[in-house]
Amino acid sequence: xxxxPGLRKLVFTAHVVSSVGWLGAIAAFLALAVASLTSxxxxxxxAAYLAMELMGWSVLVPLAVASLxxxxVQSLGTHWGxxxxxxxxxxxxxxxxxxxxxxxxxxxxxxxxxTARESDHVLRSASPALHAVAALLLLLVATTLAVYKPRGxxxxxxxxxxxxxx
Amino acid sequence: VSYKSEEREKTxxxxxxxxxxxxxxxxxxxxxxxxxxxxxxxxxGSSLAAGVTMPR
Numbered sequence: 001x002x003x004x005p006g007l008r009k010l011v012f013t014a015h016v017v018s019s020v021g022w023l024g025a026i027a028a029f030l031a032l033a034v035a036s037l038t039s040x041x042x043x044x045x046x047a048a049y050l051a052m053e054l055m056g057w058s059v060l061v062p063l064a065v066a067s068l069x070x071x072x073v074q075s076l077g078t079h080w081g082x083x084x085x086x087x088x089x090x091x092x093x094x095x096x097x098x099x100x101x102x103x104x105x106x107x108x109x110x111x112x113x114x115t116a117r118e119s120d121h122v123l124r125s126a127s128p129a130l131h132a133v134a135a136l137l138l139l140l141v142a143t144t145l146a147v148y149k150p151r152g153x154x155x156x157x158x159x160x161x162x163x164x165x166x
Numbered sequence: 167v168s169y170k171s172e173e174r175e176k177t178x179x180x181x182x183x184x185x186x187x188x189x190x191x192x193x194x195x196x197x198x199x200x201x202x203x204x205x206x207x208x209x210x211g212s213s214l215a216a217g218v219t220m221p222r
Contacts, residue, residue: 086181152178 003077011077015070019146022063023139026132029055033128045124046116052128053113056106064099071095084157087145094142098135105131 003011029052036048071091075082083089108127115123153161 086178090181090184150178150180152181153175155174158174 001077002079003073008074008078011070011073015067015074018063018066018070019139019143022060022067023136023143025055025059025063026135026139029060030129030132030136033132037124037126037129042122045122049109049112049116049122053106053109056102056109060102061106064095064102068095068099081157081160083154084160085149086152086154087148087150089154091142091145094138098138098142101131102135 032048032052032055036045036052039045039048072082074080075088075092080088082092112123112125112128
C-alpha cells in the first residue's frame with residue numbers, strides 16, 4: 001500500500017507532532033516528578049502527584065498511541081516499510097516497548113495519586129523521576145534515529161530489494 | 167536487470183552496538199526485577215511506605 005503524497009505528508013506531520021509532543025510532555029512530567037521529590041511544601045508535593053496522574057492519561061497515553069499508530073501507517077504506506085530498515089525496526093521496538101511500559105505505569109501513578117489525595121502524610125517516591133528519565137532517553141534515541149536514518153537493510157529488506165531489482 | 171548475487175550485506179556496526187546495549191539493559195532490568203521482587207503498583211507501594219513522609 002502506498003499513500004498518496006498529500007496523505008503521506010499529513011500522516012508524517014501527525015507522526016512528528018505526536019512523537020516530539022510525547023518527548024516534550026515527558027520533560028514536563030519530569031519537572032513535576034523532581035518537584036515532588038525536592039519541594040518542602042506538602043501542597044506542592046501532593047499537587048505534583050495528582051498532576052502526574054492526570055498527565056499520564058490525558059497527555060502521555062494519547063500522544064504515545066498516536067505516535068505508534070501514525071508511525072505504523074507512515075512505515076507501511078511508504079517505501080520504508082516496517083521491517084526493511086534497521087532504524088525503522090529499532091524505532092518500532094522503542095515505541096512499542098515505551099507505550100506498553102507507560103500503560104502499565106499508569107497504575108503506579110494512580111496508586112501514588114490516591115495516596116497523595118487520601119493520606120494525611122504525603123509520601124515521596126523516586127519512581128516517577130526514574131521512569132521519566134528512562135523514557136526521555138528512549139525517545140531521544142528514537143528521535144535521533146528518525147533524523148539521521150542510519151544505513152542498513154535487514155535480511156528481509158535485502159530480499160525485498162533483490163525482488164524489486166530482478 | 168537480473169540480480170544473481172545472493173551475497174548479504176554485513177550487519178552495520180551501529181546495529182550491533184544497539185543490539186548489545188539493548189541486551190545489557192534487558193538483562194540488568196531482569197536482574198533488578200528478580201532481586202527486587204517484581205514490578206508494578208504493589209512494589210512501588212511498598213517502596214512508598216519506606217519513603218519520606220510529610221505532614222498534610
